[in-house]
Amino acid sequence: MSGVNLVGVTKMYGQVKALDHVSIDVCEGELLALLGPSGCGKTTLLRCVAGLERPDRGTVEIGEADMTAVPTRDRPIGMVFQNYALFPNLTVRQNIAFPLEVRHRPRRAISARVDELLDLVHLTEQANRYPKQISGGQAQRCALGRALAPNPEVLLLDEPLSALDALVRGRLRDEIRRVQQLVGITAIYVTHDQSEAMAIADRVAVMNSGRVEQIAAPADLYEMPATQFSAKFVGSRNAVELAVRDGRVGIPGSFHIDAPAGSNGHALAFFRPEDVVVSRGDAGRGMEARVELKVFLGATTRLHLVGDADGQPIAIFGDLPSRQARLIDEGETVRVDVDPDHVHAFPI
Amino acid sequence: MAMNAAQAPTAARSGSGRRMSRAAKYLFFGAALAYFCVPMAAVLLYSLATRWTANILPDGYTLQWWQATVADQRIQSAFSTSISLATLTAIIDIAVVVPAAYWSRVRNAGIRPVVEVAAAVPFALPYVVIAFGLMQFSGVVAPQYQGTFVLLVAGHAAIAFPFVYWAVDGAMAAAGIERLSETAEACGASPFQTLRRVVLPNISPGLVTGGLLSFAASFGEFAMAQIIGRGLDTVPLWSAEMIRSYTDTAGSYNRLAVVTLLTFAVLFVLSALVVYWNRGQTVRLLPGGGANTEGVRR
Amino acid sequence: MKMATLSRPYVKIGGLESAGGSASPSPLARMRGWLAAWLPAIPLLLLVSTCLIAPVVVLIWQSFTGMGETGLSLDLWFKVLGQRANQDAIATSLFLAAACATVTLIIGAPLAWMISRMLRGSRAFWLGLLNVAANFGGIGLAFAYMATIGSVGMLTLMVQGLGLPFEAPREGSLPALLMAYEYTNIPLFVLLTIPAMSILRDDWWEAAQVAAATRLVFWRRIGVPILAPFLMAGWLLIFTWTLGIYGIAYGLAGQSGATAVHLITLQIGSALQSDVLFGPGRAAILAVVLMVFATTSLILYRVMLRRAMRWL
Numbered sequence: 010m011s012g013v014n015l016v017g018v019t020k021m022y023g024q025v026k027a028l029d030h031v032s033i034d035v036c037e038g039e040l041l042a043l044l045g046p047s048g049c050g051k052t053t054l055l056r057c058v059a060g061l062e063r064p065d066r067g068t069v070e071i072g073e074a075d076m077t078a079v080p081t082r083d084r085p086i087g088m089v090f091q092n093y094a095l096f097p098n099l100t101v102r103q104n105i106a107f108p109l110e111v112r113h114r115p116r117r118a119i120s121a122r123v124d125e126l127l128d129l130v131h132l133t134e135q136a137n138r139y140p141k142q143i144s145g146g147q148a149q150r151c152a153l154g155r156a157l158a159p160n161p162e163v164l165l166l167d168e169p170l171s172a173l174d175a176l177v178r179g180r181l182r183d184e185i186r187r188v189q190q191l192v193g194i195t196a197i198y199v200t201h202d203q204s205e206a207m208a209i210a211d212r213v214a215v216m217n218s219g220r221v222e223q224i225a226a227p228a229d230l231y232e233m234p235a236t237q238f239s240a241k242f243v244g245s246r247n248a249v250e251l252a253v254r255d256g257r258v259g260i261p262g263s264f265h266i267d268a269p270a271g272s273n274g275h276a277l278a279f280f281r282p283e284d285v286v287v288s289r290g291d292a293g294r295g296m297e298a299r300v301e302l303k304v305f306l307g308a309t310t311r312l313h314l315v316g317d318a319d320g321q322p323i324a325i326f327g328d329l330p331s332r333q334a335r336l337i338d339e340g341e342t343v344r345v346d347v348d349p350d351h352v353h354a355f356p357i
Numbered sequence: 358m359a360m361n362a363a364q365a366p367t368a369a370r371s372g373s374g375r376r377m378s379r380a381a382k383y384l385f386f387g388a389a390l391a392y393f394c395v396p397m398a399a400v401l402l403y404s405l406a407t408r409w410t411a412n413i414l415p416d417g418y419t420l421q422w423w424q425a426t427v428a429d430q431r432i433q434s435a436f437s438t439s440i441s442l443a444t445l446t447a448i449i450d451i452a453v454v455v456p457a458a459y460w461s462r463v464r465n466a467g468i469r470p471v472v473e474v475a476a477a478v479p480f481a482l483p484y485v486v487i488a489f490g491l492m493q494f495s496g497v498v499a500p501q502y503q504g505t506f507v508l509l510v511a512g513h514a515a516i517a518f519p520f521v522y523w524a525v526d527g528a529m530a531a532a533g534i535e536r537l538s539e540t541a542e543a544c545g546a547s548p549f550q551t552l553r554r555v556v557l558p559n560i561s562p563g564l565v566t567g568g569l570l571s572f573a574a575s576f577g578e579f580a581m582a583q584i585i586g587r588g589l590d591t592v593p594l595w596s597a598e599m600i601r602s603y604t605d606t607a608g609s610y611n612r613l614a615v616v617t618l619l620t621f622a623v624l625f626v627l628s629a630l631v632v633y634w635n636r637g638q639t640v641r642l643l644p645g646g647g648a649n650t651e652g653v654r655r
Numbered sequence: 656m657k658m659a660t661l662s663r664p665y666v667k668i669g670g671l672e673s674a675g676g677s678a679s680p681s682p683l684a685r686m687r688g689w690l691a692a693w694l695p696a697i698p699l700l701l702l703v704s705t706c707l708i709a710p711v712v713v714l715i716w717q718s719f720t721g722m723g724e725t726g727l728s729l730d731l732w733f734k735v736l737g738q739r740a741n742q743d744a745i746a747t748s749l750f751l752a753a754a755c756a757t758v759t760l761i762i763g764a765p766l767a768w769m770i771s772r773m774l775r776g777s778r779a780f781w782l783g784l785l786n787v788a789a790n791f792g793g794i795g796l797a798f799a800y801m802a803t804i805g806s807v808g809m810l811t812l813m814v815q816g817l818g819l820p821f822e823a824p825r826e827g828s829l830p831a832l833l834m835a836y837e838y839t840n841i842p843l844f845v846l847l848t849i850p851a852m853s854i855l856r857d858d859w860w861e862a863a864q865v866a867a868a869t870r871l872v873f874w875r876r877i878g879v880p881i882l883a884p885f886l887m888a889g890w891l892l893i894f895t896w897t898l899g900i901y902g903i904a905y906g907l908a909g910q911s912g913a914t915a916v917h918l919i920t921l922q923i924g925s926a927l928q929s930d931v932l933f934g935p936g937r938a939a940i941l942a943v944v945l946m947v948f949a950t951t952s953l954i955l956y957r958v959m960l961r962r963a964m965r966w967l
Contacts, residue, residue: 483899
């Protein structure tokens with residue numbers, strides 16, 4: 010087993026920079042998620058590791074070996090595709106056996122290895138079915154088995170869950186994580202879903218327009234987004250533009266924090282709806298705000314709040330446990346407070 | 358991703374291999390292009406030649422055949438017969454197919470299998486066979502129509518209707534015509550309003566494609582014209598007479614060359630329109646699905 | 656589902672219907688329901704039944720009765736199928752159709768593959784070109800063939816001009832017909848198979864590469880097995896199609912007079928024009944023979960397509 014080192018990988022499509030000097034080290038046995046919106050270059054980066062794309066500049070190393078010029082078929086990788094890419098004319102068993110047969114392994118060894126993999130991905134019963142005859146989740150497990158069959162050093166997963174429905178998605182996500190840890194293989198996992206990335210990865214690399222914005226463990230990313238983009242992408246729904254006064258920014262009656270370095274008159278403050286504290290009557294503290302709308306979401310209820318910051322209306326989302334929110338009416342005036350530790354401000 | 362399908366299979370090959378296969382590809386397509394164009398060039402030269410004996414190129418060039426052919430009354434009337442024949446065929450086919458296809462989608466699904474079997478007939482059976490059968494049948498039922506324009510129009514409409522049906526039915530499927538007409542009804546539109554303001558505008562690509570294809574099919578059709586259109590003069594019938602005139606003294610081959618080019622030009626315009634209307638995509642499915650037929654004709 | 660109510664206007668309401676009330680709707684109402692369901696399709700059905708179905712039925716009938724004079728018999732069949740020229744025509748037609756379809760497959764399949772992987776612009780260009788060629792048939796094509804590689808065609812003269820001892824095949828001979836037919840058959844085949852080519856997904860090739868397969872292995876194990884039934888279906892379609900070609904053959908065979916090959920379609924045509932005695936009867940039998948071949952082939956085509964779709 011070995012890690013993956015990407016150094017200064019750059020890829021152009023005509024005038025568009027799909028990848029702009031991307032450097033990432035994926036450690037041995039680690040699962041790294043590449044997270045970003047569509048078109049951010051995450052899939053292109055994965056395909057560069059696979060050798061399905063050739064970077065214009067930069068190097069791709071797997072283990073200690075430079076793989077930049079090595080064709081896909083000679084790279085020690087396994088890959089799971091977004092739409093399964095199972096060969097429709099081969100059964101589940103034959104699909105998993107395919108990479109082994111191509112390598113001319115002895116027949117008995119192939120058979121034993123395939124049995125082992127069928128067991129690993131729980132497809133023993135469906136072994137003789139054709140891809141058309143199995144469900145999407147089963148198809149993707151078969152693809153996982155096929156990718157792992159030749160004992161690759163690196164496993165590449167390209168949005169493996171995006172073609173599946175929500176229920177299957179969560180189960181298969183945990184299943185992929187289980188198998189990856191069991192095998193102890195280095196893995197790169199492309200996704201546009203932040204909760205999926207957080208749930209499965211050891212570290213998450215947030216990508217935006219061909220560049221890596223931040224690489225961090227899920228919890229760190231969640232608590233300390235390093236850039237505006239990271240903050241927005243990992244779910245800080247509140248983005249409030251605030252004026253800088255005496256090197257500080259804040260909401261009247263609530264938090265005040267140091268203005269971020271480089272801010273010039275205004276700053277953008279991010280915080281999560283669940284970190285907003287809403288209280289009724291005079292007892293509470295914070296800024297006065299009107300409840301414009303209540304949206305019942307099940308366990309929580311989201312309040313659309315409009316407050317006043319020095320004559321400028323500011324809109325804030327606040328999540329409350331639904332039982333608590335029941336006591337608040339639309340149109341009521343409440344107090345809104347945010348713990349300054351949970352606010353991340355960036356210069357505009 | 359900016360990756361496109363055409364590049365993907367070749368993305369990971371070594372430079373020299375890619376150059377080699379690209380050269381082979383250009384050669385292949387060059388040959389294909391020549392294959393399509395050389396016969397046309399030969400016909401063009403023929404139409405411009407004074408005399409063409411044993412040299413690679415004609416002995417001299419002239420526009421006299423073009424002038425003579427365009428001025429020839431018989432050719433003019435053959436073209437006018439063929440054009441009216443093809444136009445009527447297209448109009449009749451659209452007029453009978455659209456209601457049937459529409460009804461099979463919104464009211465009576467039982468129409469579809471019947472029409473699909475019928476649409477397979479001109480495919481399974483050579484036009485010679487159909488034409489001959491039609492001649493015999495009309496001899497029994499309505500002998501007075503034999504050899505008339507009317508019978509030929511009916512015959513052409515019958516063999517060309519599948520083109521219109523597949524085009525129109527495909528367009529209806531693409532437009533989701535069931536939903537559209539339900540919506541129109543829900544908005545209070547009368548059936549006629551629904552047809553005119555909702556159905557027809559939304560299937561116009563299919564109408565145009567189907568109309569053009571049936572026009573082309575009728576315009577160049579020979580077997581049926583020869584068998585049941587005796588006494589008529591269509592462009593293919595005139596051409597057949599010319600090609601069988603073994604003595605090339607009166608310049609009949611040169612005039613045939615002009616007419617062939619004119620026919621070719623008609624086809625060219627028609628298929629350019631078809632491709633344009635379908636935005637470079639292949640459109641219809643053949644009986645049984647899985648394949649496309651862009652204007653098939655014998 | 657409005658149909659259900661339309662065809663069942665008779666509704667039993669409580670006990671108002673007397674015991675004598677029949678359980679089926681009145682003939683008039685049933686008629687009205689049927690009309691509502693079928694009326695818009697009637698013009699088309701009329702056209703199809705008079706100009707396609709009835710003629711075929713008449714032909715089959717006549718092939719057994721010989722113009723209705725002798726009653727049902729197989730005499731005419733024996734007589735016609737016993738004739739050397741007709742046997743020849745049947746064998747040659749089948750052979751020519753098979754040869755044409757095979758050549759078409761060999762050239763057309765790679766062409767279809769390449770065009771299917773083109774960018775939209777150039778694909779539109781090729782589709783347009785193919786469409787014209789596929790439509791260009793009949794006498795015009797026969798003439799274009801003569802002008803190109805006929806005995807005094809442009810290419811013939813060019814090759815001879817280079818001093819090579821080249822004899823163009825006679826216009827009415829098999830090789831000449833084959834070459835002329837291919838002009839429309841290959842484009843037709845390509846147009847028919849391009850949609851099937853898009854079934855082969857690019858990520859299968861990528862997955863195969865990841866699995867360490869070479870291009871050759873990919874085609875042998877994945878590409879060809881998936882495409883083969885579609886290509887076979889295309890072969891059958893071209894086969895059926897070629898059997899029925901008349902115009903090109905008529906134009907070319909006319910050039911060679913008596914030395915021209917015999918084809919079923921040509922025999923039908925000439926029987927109609929010359930054979931006064933039992934021409935129509937003979938033509939009817941040959942037409943039915945052609946019908947049988949074409950129908951069988953089209954049925955096989957459908958079987959093939961169903962097989963092609965089994966994995967998809």
